Amino acid sequence: MNQHYKKLGFTTPKNYFQKSKDQILSTTINHGTNKFEHQSRSTLQLLIAAVFITSILYLNFSSLNTEEIKISSETPIISTIILNEEITEEYIIEYLTDKIAVNEMYIPK
């Protein structure tokens, strides 16, 4: 190697080249290995998370399916859907009057 560098006045810290070499190898080769380990660890974590989320979703949906949804077909909105009727003011007034009247009416035994 050309020895002119010494004449240029440039110096380096003691054992610099050995330390620098080690540093380069640790940031490239070892980092590459660590990166692989890190990637496989990430994949495992993702897998566990996916299983967890799937099980939660499954449990939620299965409980939703077992719940009975009771819909009264007599309510104006539902009945209009079922019977294909238009909601008119008249219809709603009639429905509400019936409902209130039934609730308020005292029927002696």
Next chain:
Amino acid sequence: MKRLSNHLNKLPSSSTSTLSHFLGLNKKYRLKEEALLKLLKNSDTKNEGFRLLVDLYHEKTYWMIRKMILSHDSTNDVLQETYVRIFKGIENFKEKSKLSTWIYRIAYNESIRFLASESKVLKVELDSNDDNYSRKLYADVYFDAENLTLKFHQILSELTLRQRNIFNMKYFDELKFTEISKITGININTIKSTYYLVEKKIKKEINESAL
């Protein structure tokens, strides 16, 4: 070929043995590079190959960068970045040039990138002088020069970045003109004329200061 053999015949025996020794070394070097590339391009032996590559070129790359950057600490950062790039990009090396030329080109580009970020510009102006040359040199604790060296640096500081890089690569790193051309992307004739012009200027100034 005939001209070359005639030329060899005219040389004294000691010169021919030196030349054949050099040719032998060159062949040996090419074989070494081929073997190294085989190691580097195989995923099973890449790490081993890279260790050898760092062993071979690391020190020379450092000095090449140092002469451009001047400060030791910054050179160390650029050197690390250079080898990370080499490690990541070795699979893409097309073998159109020597492995060492490819390595020095990456180092050169990294240094230019560093100089641009240091002066907060997108692109370094290669044909302008570095006004901070002396300041950077004296600010570095790993710089210790005598009078003649200081004079030498003073002359170097008056050169443009392009002139200085070409001179350093040829004079200090002992690279061939073709290699310098591949590393810097500058036309070979421009490189030759720049080098001889700078060499003449340095010789003249050193002689004048010695008087």
